[in-house]
Amino acid sequence: xxxxxxxxxxxxxxxxxxxxxxxxxxxxxxxxxxxxxxxxxxxxxxxxxxxxxxxxxxxxxxxxxxxxxxxxxxxxxxxxxxxxxxxxxxxxxxxxxxxxxxxxxxxxxxxxxxxxxxxxxxxxxxxxxxxxxxxxxxxxxxxxxxxxxxxxxxxxxxxxxxxxxxxxxxxxxxxxxxxxxxxxxxxxxxxxxxxxxxxxxxxxxxxxxxxxx
Amino acid sequence: xxxxxxxxxxxxxxxxxxxxxxxxxxxxxxxxxxxxxxxxxxxxxxxxxxxxxxxxxxxxxxxxxxxxxxxxxxxxxxxxxxxxxxxxxxxxxxxxxxxxxxxxxxxxxxxxxxxxxxxxxxxxxxxxxxxxxxxxxxxxxxxxxxxxxxxxxxxxxxxxxxxxxxxxxxxxxxxxxxxxxxxxxxxxxxxxxxxxxxxxxxxxxxxxxxxxx
DNA sequence: ACCTGAACACCGTTCAAGT
DNA sequence: ACCTGAACACCGTTCAAGT
Numbered sequence: 001x002x003x004x005x006x007x008x009x010x011x012x013x014x015x016x017x018x019x020x021x022x023x024x025x026x027x028x029x030x031x032x033x034x035x036x037x038x039x040x041x042x043x044x045x046x047x048x049x050x051x052x053x054x055x056x057x058x059x060x061x062x063x064x065x066x067x068x069x070x071x072x073x074x075x076x077x078x079x080x081x082x083x084x085x086x087x088x089x090x091x092x093x094x095x096x097x098x099x100x101x102x103x104x105x106x107x108x109x110x111x112x113x114x115x116x117x118x119x120x121x122x123x124x125x126x127x128x129x130x131x132x133x134x135x136x137x138x139x140x141x142x143x144x145x146x147x148x149x150x151x152x153x154x155x156x157x158x159x160x161x162x163x164x165x166x167x168x169x170x171x172x173x174x175x176x177x178x179x180x181x182x183x184x185x186x187x188x189x190x191x192x193x194x195x196x197x198x199x200x201x202x203x204x205x206x207x208x209x210x211x212x213x
Numbered sequence: 214x215x216x217x218x219x220x221x222x223x224x225x226x227x228x229x230x231x232x233x234x235x236x237x238x239x240x241x242x243x244x245x246x247x248x249x250x251x252x253x254x255x256x257x258x259x260x261x262x263x264x265x266x267x268x269x270x271x272x273x274x275x276x277x278x279x280x281x282x283x284x285x286x287x288x289x290x291x292x293x294x295x296x297x298x299x300x301x302x303x304x305x306x307x308x309x310x311x312x313x314x315x316x317x318x319x320x321x322x323x324x325x326x327x328x329x330x331x332x333x334x335x336x337x338x339x340x341x342x343x344x345x346x347x348x349x350x351x352x353x354x355x356x357x358x359x360x361x362x363x364x365x366x367x368x369x370x371x372x373x374x375x376x377x378x379x380x381x382x383x384x385x386x387x388x389x390x391x392x393x394x395x396x397x398x399x400x401x402x403x404x405x406x407x408x409x410x411x412x413x414x415x416x417x418x419x420x421x422x423x424x425x426x
Numbered sequence: 427a428c429c430t431g432a433a434c435a436c437c438g439t440t441c442a443a444g445t
Numbered sequence: 446a447c448c449t450g451a452a453c454a455c456c457g458t459t460c461a462a463g464t
Contacts, residue, residue, distance in 0.1 A: 042429050105365045138410035145358025152318045197351035204417025255448050
């Protein structure tokens with residue numbers, strides 16, 4: 001009788017390791033079981049079903065976001081941007097992190113902490129006629145959408161499907177030149193473009209931070 | 214020997230009908246085959262595999278977007294908003310439309326038409342220091358992310374999981390009151406909130422349309 | 427309380443054979 | 446060219462039985 005030490009959190013950890021190595025589509029309950037060196041049936045003592053697994057994986061992604069250094073008592077636009085960048089970073093550290101979060105049908109469970117601090121910051125900087133709730137929603141939707149797109153690109157790049165796809169598309173749509181803005185969206189400078197989007201949302205909707213002289 | 218009339222497009226149509234009735238997670242190749250009144254093996258004459266099916270379904274979503282009345286020669290902010298609202302509407306008309314698009318790993322195939330007109334419009338209205346490509350990317354990411362979140366809510370509502378989830382969350386997080394901005398994000402006024410997000414992105418980044426006197 | 431073994435009703439995909 | 450029938454190697458989930 002071995003001390004197994006197997007539990008829900010450890011299972012979620014193993015699941016993320018498996019996805020990191022093989023991608024989300026390759027993850028099955030049976031393969032998770034064998035990765036955990038356990039029989040398939042044993043999983044169901046810790047997880048309700050496959051959906052429950054993905055929800056738990058989604059929560060684990062958000063749990064890596066550290067917000068302890070965010071000071072909600074002195075709200076700044078810079079801190080708002082930091083929150084969103086950490087949200088993106090959290091999803092990016094997990095392969096298929098965007099799809100895991102988006103497909104979990106659990107848009108709130110662990111996101112509440114992030115949503116809360118974001119709201120408190122925005123309440124201090126958003127200016128009329130805009131509402132903090134709308135801006136918070138927009139920032140979260142944008143971030144999720146952005147990461148899903150960039151991870152889609154990363155997956156295609158990984159499997160070598162990206163190049164053929166682009167050449168096929170440029171053949172069919174001559175106007176979409178590879179270096180132009182339409183296709184090159186993903187190829188480079190993803191960090192810069194992400195922050196540019198954040199700035200676009202915040203410009204005109206928030207009171208700018210006082211520039212330290 | 215019956216004239217079957219079965220082809221790729223018809224198969225994609227049947228797939229969307231099946232998803233509309235049963236949800237994306239219930240769609241399998243075998244069930245698609247039986248809905249098409251055909252043997253499972255027959256599918257593979259029209260579809261490469263399951264991934265190919267989802268990519269084709271994603272293309273079908275974008276194909277419903279009508280942009281013929283958009284005049285790219287006289288670009289306006291109003292037309293930019295119309296494009297994004299049509300993109301959202303297209304995804305919303307298909308159950309799980311957001312997940313289908315997001316999970317297809319095909320962010321470009323049929324989106325190129327939309328991306329192109331959006332780019333041409335933005336080139337006429339975006340003002341420095343912002344770049345049309347960045348704003349286009351931001352608008353698309355935001356729209357995709359927004360629809361995924363609202364359809365996640367719609368699915369939970371459909372299955373009756375929404376109410377228990379909210380009551381469980383409010384018990385754990387007393388600060389997230391149901392009528393407050395954190396949780397009520399989805400419950401109502403989704404149209405208004407979507408447009409508010411678009412406006413947030415565009416305010417400060419584009420030259421406003423001349424107001425007709 | 428946690429795990430195994432075995433079973434059940436499914437999957438996706440391939441391929442010779444038919445028409 | 447398109448479809449069937451049958452097969453292969455898998456799935457998710459349940460549950461009596463063991464420890």
